[in-house]
Amino acid sequence: MKVSIFNDVIGPVMRGPSSSHCAAALRIGRLARDLMEGEFTDVLIEFDVHGSLPNTHDSQGSDMGLFGGLMGWEAADELLPGSMQAFIDTGVRVSIETIDVQDPHPNTYRLTLHGKGGTHTMRAISTGGGMMEVIDLDGFPVSFFGDCCETLLWVEGSPEAAITILSKEMNAHDIILHQQNGHHLIEVKAADFVSPEIVALLPEVKTVRRLHPVLPVLSGDQVEVPFGSCAEMLEFDAEKGTPLWKLAAQYEMARGGITEDEVLAKMVEIIRIVRRSIAEGIAGTEYDDRVLGHQSGRFNDLMQSGGLLEGGALNRIILYVTALMEVKSSMGVIIAAPTAGACAALPGAVVAMAEAMEKDETEMAKALLAAGLIGVFIATRWTFAAEVGGCQAEGGSAACMAAAALVTLADGPLDQAVAASSMAFQSMIGLICDPVANRVEVPCLGKNVMAASNALSCANMALAGYDPVIPLDEVIETAKQVATQMPREVRCTNLGGLSITPTAIALEEKLAARKAAACGTGCGCGS
Numbered sequence: 001m002k003v004s005i006f007n008d009v010i011g012p013v014m015r016g017p018s019s020s021h022c023a024a025a026l027r028i029g030r031l032a033r034d035l036m037e038g039e040f041t042d043v044l045i046e047f048d049v050h051g052s053l054p055n056t057h058d059s060q061g062s063d064m065g066l067f068g069g070l071m072g073w074e075a076a077d078e079l080l081p082g083s084m085q086a087f088i089d090t091g092v093r094v095s096i097e098t099i100d101v102q103d104p105h106p107n108t109y110r111l112t113l114h115g116k117g118g119t120h121t122m123r124a125i126s127t128g129g130g131m132m133e134v135i136d137l138d139g140f141p142v143s144f145f146g147d148c149c150e151t152l153l154w155v156e157g158s159p160e161a162a163i164t165i166l167s168k169e170m171n172a173h174d175i176i177l178h179q180q181n182g183h184h185l186i187e188v189k190a191a192d193f194v195s196p197e198i199v200a201l202l203p204e205v206k207t208v209r210r211l212h213p214v215l216p217v218l219s220g221d222q223v224e225v226p227f228g229s230c231a232e233m234l235e236f237d238a239e240k241g242t243p244l245w246k247l248a249a250q251y252e253m254a255r256g257g258i259t260e261d262e263v264l265a266k267m268v269e270i271i272r273i274v275r276r277s278i279a280e281g282i283a284g285t286e287y288d289d290r291v292l293g294h295q296s297g298r299f300n301d302l303m304q305s306g307g308l309l310e311g312g313a314l315n316r317i318i319l320y321v322t323a324l325m326e327v328k329s330s331m332g333v334i335i336a337a338p339t340a341g342a343c344a345a346l347p348g349a350v351v352a353m354a355e356a357m358e359k360d361e362t363e364m365a366k367a368l369l370a371a372g373l374i375g376v377f378i379a380t381r382w383t384f385a386a387e388v389g390g391c392q393a394e395g396g397s398a399a400c401m402a403a404a405a406l407v408t409l410a411d412g413p414l415d416q417a418v419a420a421s422s423m424a425f426q427s428m429i430g431l432i433c434d435p436v437a438n439r440v441e442v443p444c445l446g447k448n449v450m451a452a453s454n455a456l457s458c459a460n461m462a463l464a465g466y467d468p469v470i471p472l473d474e475v476i477e478t479a480k481q482v483a484t485q486m487p488r489e490v491r492c493t494n495l496g497g498l499s500i501t502p503t504a505i506a507l508e509e510k511l512a513a514r515k516a517a518a519c520g521t522g523c524g525c526g527s
Contacts, residue, residue, distance in 0.1 A: 001145045002225050004217040004255045005248065006266060008384075009338050009375030009401075010368060011216060012130045013273060014075040017328060017440040019336035019343075020107060020385050020492075021053075022061030022075070023130030027146055027214040028109055028122075029069020031134060034211040035113065035120050035152075038072065040092045042114040047096075048103040052387040055494040057096070059289075059438035059511075066109070075130075081331050106387040106491070118207070128385030128393065129338045140178040140185045146214035148173060151194040153186040154207040162186060162202040169198045173221040191220070217256040225254050228380045230418060230472040233373070237414060244417045245366035245408055248373035267365035267372075270335055274324070274347040275361075277334055281323025285330035289515055291441045291507060292329065296322040313356040317452050321348035325445045337368075338375050338384045338401065341433075341440045342394035345451035346371055346402040353409055353456070363409065370408040371401035374421050377472065382480045386433035386492040389483035395447040396428030396479060400472075402455035403462070412463050420462035422472040424455050429479050432490035434497025437507040443498060 003009070016022030045066065047053040057063055065075070068083035079086065088094055099110075107126035113119065123136035134144050137152070144150055155162055159177055163186060166175050170190060178185040188194050193210045227233040233247055249263045256263075284294045296319055302308050303315050311318070324344035328334045334343045347368070354364045378384070378397050386394050403420035412420075428451070436442040462468070470478075489496030498504055 001147055001219055002223050002255055003228075003376045003379045004215075005252045005369065005372035005376060006217045006256070007147070007215045008129060008131055008379045009372045010267070010270060010335065012075050012336055013270075013333060014130065014336060014340060015077070015080050015331045015333060016061035016064055016075075017340060018060040019130040019340040020126045020128055020387060021056065022065035022080075023336060023340065024107070024126035024132040025062045025065030025109065026069040026073070026075050027130070027132050028111075028124045028126075028134070029066045030072065030214050031069075031124075031146060031211050032111055032113060032122055033070050033072055035122060035137075035209050036115045037117060037209070039115040039117055040070070040090075040113060041116065042093045043070070043095070044112040045094070045096045046099050046110040046112075048108055049098050049100050050488075051103055051106040051108055052491070052493045053107060053109070054098045056438055056492065060435075060440060062109075063096070076333050106488070106493075107385065126385065128383045128388065129379070130336050130340075138185070140180050140183075142178060142187060144187070144189070144211075146211075147217075147219040148189045148213055149191060149193045150211040151188040151190070152209040152211065153188070153194070153199070153202065153205050155184040155186055155202075155204050156206050157204040159184040159186055162205065165201050166194065166198070169201065170194060173219065191218070217252075220257055223255060225251055227251070228377070230374075230377050233377075234414075234418070241413055243366075243408065244370040244373060244404060244414050247414075248369040251373055251376065252369075263369070264362065264365055267368050268361050271347075271351070271361050271364045271368065273333065274335055274351060277327045277332060278320050278323045278348070278351060280332055281325075281327040282319070285326045285332060287330035288518065289439075289511060290329045291437055291439050291511070292326070292445065294326060296326055313353050314453060314456060316352040316356060317349050317456065318449055320352045321345060321448050321452050322445065324348050325441070325448055329439070329441050338379075338397050339386070339394045341386060341391075341435075341444055342398040342448060342451065344448040345395065345398040345455065346405065348448070349402045349452040349455055350405050350409065353406055357409060359409060367405040367408045370417060371405035374401045374404045374472075378476055381473075382476055388491065389479065390431055390486050390491050391433040391447055392428050392431040392479050393483065394433070395451045396425055396431055398448070399428050399451035399454045399458075400425035402452060403458040406455055406459035407462055410459065410463055412459075416462040416465075418472055419466070419468040420455075420458045422468035422470060422475050423461060423466065424458040425472070425475045425479065426468070426470060427454055427458075429475070430482055430486075432486065432497050433492040434490055434499045435492065435494070436498050436501075436504040437511055438494045438499070439511070
C-alpha cells in the first residue's frame with residue numbers, strides 16, 4: 001500500500017494517549033467486528049511476552065481502542081475510555097493473556113473470536129501512527145490495511161471456477177487465492193463489496209465476510225505516486241523550485257485520486273480541529289488517570305503578564321504544545337501528527353508561528369502539507385512506531401516534519417525546507433522512548449517541546465543557508481539502522497530509562513490502585 005499523507009502521517013483524528021496503541025487497535029477491532037458480523041460470545045486476546053503490549057496495553061490505550069473497535073465505535077468517540085466495560089456489559093466473555101510465541105513485531109495482536117456464526121482467528125500488527133496490517137486470518141497468511149473493501153470467501157473444493165466468475169463479474173483491484181492445509185480463502189480487494197447476486201453465482205462458497213475500510217483515503221487499482229523519497233522528489237522537481245506544499249498536494253492528488261482543492265480542504269479541517277484542541281487545553285482539562293495536571297493555563301497567564309523569559313514566538317509554541325499534550329492526556333480529541341505521543345510538536349509549532357506571523361488557516365494547511373510530504377518519506381522507508389524505533393521515530397520525525405513546515409510558512413524555497421528537515425532529524429537520532437508510569441506524558445511533554453524548539457532553530461538555520469551536510473534520505477536510513485541497535489527496554493516497553501526509576505514505579509502503582517478503585521469490577525477499564 002502506498003503511503004498517504006492523511007492515512008499515515010497527519011491523522012487519524014482520535015482520542016487516547018498513543019496512536020500505535022489506541023487508534024491502530026481500534027481499526028483492528030473494527031475489522032474483527034466485521035469478520036464476526038458483530039456477533040460475539042467469547043473473545044481471547046493474546047500478547048507475546050517479548051513484545052511491547054504486555055506492559056502497555058492497559059495504560060497506553062490498546063484495550064480502550066480494541067474494545068471500541070469491537071463495539072463499532074469511531075476513534076474520536078467520547079465514550080471510548082469506557083469501551084472495555086461497555087463490551088463486557090454486552091455479555092461477551094473476555095480473556096487477555098500473555099504468551100511466548102516470539103512474534104517478530106513488538107505490536108502484535110492475536111485475536112480468537114467466537115460467535116454464533118463460528119470461530120475466527122486474526123493476527124494483526126500496529127505499525128505506527130494509527131496504521132496497522134492484518135497478517136493472518138484463520139491461519140491464512142494475508143496482508144491488508146483497511147484501505148479498500150475486502151470481501152472474504154471461504155470456498156470448499158476447487159476455487160478456480162469461483163475466481164473465473166469473480167474476474168469476469170467484478171472490477172476488482174485484486175483477487176487473491178490463499179491456500180492452507182487443503183483449505184481455500186479468496187480475498188477480493190475492490191472499491192465495492194462482492195454483491196450477494198455475484199456470490200450466488202459462485203460454486204461451493206461456504207462463508208462470506210465483508211470487511212469495511214477503516215482508513216480515510218482509500219486505495220484504487222494500481223495507485224501510482226510521483227515519488228517516494230526525497231531524492232526522487234528533487235529529481236521530479238528538476239530545480240524548478242516548486243514549493244514543498246505544492247509537491248505534497250501533487251503527491252496526495254495522485255495517491256487519493258482527489259483534487260488540489262480537496263487536499264487543501266482536508267488539511268484546513270485538520271487545522272481547525274487542532275485550534276479547537278489548543279483552546280480546550282489552555283482553558284483547562286481534567287482526567288483522573290494521568291501524571292500531569294493542567295499546566296498550560298498558568299504558562300499562558302505568565303506569558304500574557306510578562307512573567308516569563310522573553311522567547312518571542314517560541315513561548316507561544318511551548319504554550320500550544322503543552323495545551324495539545326494536556327488534551328491528549330485527558331482523552332480529548334487530537335490529531336496524530338505523526339503519532340499521538342508526538343501529536344503536539346508539529347501542529348503546535350505551525351499554528352503558533354502562523355498566528356505570530358498573522359498567517360491564515362490556508363497558509364497553516366500548506367505548512368502541514370509540506371510537513372506531511374516529509375513524513376511520507378519517513379513512513380515509506382521506516383516507521384513512526386516508538387516500539388520499533390524509540391522516540392526518534394516519533395519526536396524525531398515530528399521535529400523533522402515541523403522544520404519543513406516552518407520554512408514553508410516563511411516562504412522559504414524547497415531546498416531550504418529539505419535542509420531544515422535533515423538538520424532537525426540529525427539531532428534527534430538515538431532518542432529513547434521511556435514514558436513514566438506507562439502514561440504518555442513524562443518525558444513526552446518535554447520531548448514534544450524539544451522537537452518543536454529544534455524545528456524552529458533548524459528552520460532559521462536553513463533560511464540562513466546553513467549546510468545540512470547529510471541528505472535527508474540518508475538521515476532517515478541512519479535512524480532506521482540505529483533503531484536496530486536500541487535495546488528493547490528503551491523502545492516504549494516500560495522496562496528502561498525513566499520508566500524504571502523509583503519515582504516512576506511509585507507513580508505507576510498509585511495510578512493503578514486509583515484506577516482499580518474507580519472501576520470496582522476488576523476489569524481494569526477505569527470507568
